[in-house]
Amino acid sequence: MFLILNGPNLNLLGKREPGIYGSGTLEDLERQCEEWGAELGVSVTCHQSNFEGQLLEWVQQAAGQGFTGIVMNPGALTHYSYALRDAVAGQSLPVVEVHISNVDAREEFRHKSVTAAVCRGKISGLGWAGYRFALEFLSELITP
Numbered sequence: 001m002f003l004i005l006n007g008p009n010l011n012l013l014g015k016r017e018p019g020i021y022g023s024g025t026l027e028d029l030e031r032q033c034e035e036w037g038a039e040l041g042v043s044v045t046c047h048q049s050n051f052e053g054q055l056l057e058w059v060q061q062a063a064g065q066g067f068t069g070i071v072m073n074p075g076a077l078t079h080y081s082y083a084l085r086d087a088v089a090g091q092s093l094p095v096v097e098v099h100i101s102n103v104d105a106r107e108e109f110r111h112k113s114v115t116a117a118v119c120r121g122k123i124s125g126l127g128w129a130g131y132r133f134a135l136e137f138l139s140e141l142i143t144p
Contacts, residue, residue, distance in 0.1 A: 007075035068140035
């Protein structure tokens with residue numbers, strides 16, 4: 001059972017900078033992730049919040065709720081949220097950081113991730129496929 005967390009402004013997918021993030025909505029992305037999970041034989045639960053504290057709560061509670069891995073797109077929190085970094089580091093589940101756009105090819109402030117170092121991996125610039133690859137990786141990781 002995997003948890004997908006999307007951070008600030010990802011609720012605006014399809015409206016905010018479609019040239020960068022595409023025209024699909026967050027609901028479309030969540031539905032697609034659920035379908036990919038079904039193909040892999042795992043259930044997927046998706047949450048999005050514009051509030052850092054809510055994301056921290058979800059990360060901290062995930063293992064206790066039976067999740068076995070987390071796919072996380074922290075949005076702008078990637079670049080400055082030491083609280084989110086510490087929440088990821090302080091729990092036992094594997095986390096894969098995902099970004100729809102290639103953050104390393106964008107503005108300089110987007111080049112540094114404070115959360116990636118405590119994640120199992122980082123996927124950036126592959127659009128929604130990055131979520132699929134993260135789900136596949138986590139599936140392979142937890143399958144005995």
